[in-house]
Amino acid sequence: MNIKRPxxxxxxxxxxxxxxxxxxxxxxxxxxxxxxxxxxxxxxxxSLLFYKDQKNFKTQPDAYFRGENPVDLSSGNVEVASDYTKKKNVFRLKLSSGGEYLFQARDDEEMNLWVRGIQEVSLEAAGAGPSRAQTLPASSMEKKDEPKKRGFFTLKKK
Incomplete structure (x- = not known):
């Protein structure tokens, strides 16, 4: 049987x-x-979708493995499971819901391909594009010469 490289x-x-x-x-x-x-x-x-085999994915794309729902990757975290020593080429997926999966790939190259792919998708799903730092408008920076206003709790006795 010829298995397609992911x-x-x-x-x-x-x-x-x-x-x-x-x-x-x-x-x-x-x-x-x-x-x-x-x-x-x-x-x-x-999302990650799970099927019994490739044939099921191609012929019945809505018939998931054991009737499970797809796994939403937004706010998910994936990493190589270097602490898992029972099997080789294992990576861990932690979900924002607290769910956690271990996956074993055939080899190191395949494992890294999945990890990079899931990282890219989870970053895209978490937010559209990279976050940008916001700066104050120039007008608020010009007020440095004004005396500092004190709040109620910062008043000192004279």
Whole structure:
């Protein structure tokens, strides 16, 4: 069987087979099924979608693995799971809801491709474009020569 290397397709989607372990449902609740499962994973439009295999993704794009909803990546954090020593090529996805997944890729190159792809999508989903520092308008900077106004609690006794 010829398995397609994951990578960006024509429409910006990354897809491929990964081994997944759902660790946490939320910050206080462990996932009910924490075993490793082979899933066909699709990174598309700010979400991770999971399928039984590539055929299911192509023929039934709304039939997700075990009926799970897509994982929203906004405010998500992905990193190489260097502290996880039981398997190689593992990365961790932490969600703003407290949910946490471990994913195992075939090799180091594939793992880094997924990590970079998820980082890019989660940054885009979190906010449109990079944040910019705001500066005060020039008119407020010109008031330096005026005496400082004191608040109620900063008055000193004379």
């Amino acid at each position: 990578g960006p397709s024509e429409d910006g989607v990354i897809e491929g087979s990964l081994i997944r372990k759902h660790e946490w449902e939320s910050t206080t609740k462990k996932a009910s099924n924490r075993s490793w499962s082979a899933v066909y994973t699709v990174l598309k439009g700010g």
